[in-house]
Amino acid sequence: MIRAIVTDIEGTTGSIAFVHEVLFPYARRHLGDFVRQHGNEPVVAEQVEAVRHLADEPEADLERVIAILEGWIDDDRKVTPLKALQGLVWERGYRNGDFTGHVYPDAVDGLQRWHQAGIALYVYSSGSVQAQKLLFAHSDAGDLTSLFTGYFDTTTGPKREMASYRRIVEVIGEPAESVLFLSDVVAELDAAAEAGLRTVQLVREPGMTTGAHFVAANFDAVPLDG
Ligand SMILES: CSCCC(=O)C(=O)COP(=O)(O)O
């Protein structure tokens, strides 16, 4: 019996296009000025220092750090300091009404249905927990945050590593086999299955790589039995 569902965001609850054509370009446009303006504030300074450490450039000045971050956006690197800073930059975009978080209507329905059925819902995304909460608080369908029990990001570990899912299951406090992980990415599903979780792959667009996981075209087709 499924007692908890952990869902990915990009390509699962919302479109890949929203992340790559709205969120990432917004961060690319505003990140430099944001870091220049707020670089002395502890929450930003901590991430700037983490960039220097991760890039192995301890002497990098602020302009060099910004260039590193912009390169990481271009390469879609799922690294914690970039993700934390992106979340801070997107906050302004959501609050200004520059965009709303894309969530597929079937995902809204499915999440509401499962929540009403007493299944605990969690998010696991490379986007920071702050960015996840912003997306669901300012979604196309309104504030959906009350549906979720908890959020996990790269501070729990990379999404393609089995140990990350072991940690998530420990926090959830349910047996791995009663936790279902939803994602569009086979490598993430492989890692979750290795940790003993049940898995379903969302294939929302033609031509996506599939693997050994049950495939669903949308949340209506996600089976909770068998
Ligand atoms: C929290 S919305 C932004 C998502 C993001 O930054 C990202 O890299 C997508 O990662 P996911 O793990 O949801 O595929």
Ligand SMILES: [Mg+2]
């Ligand atoms: Mg995804």
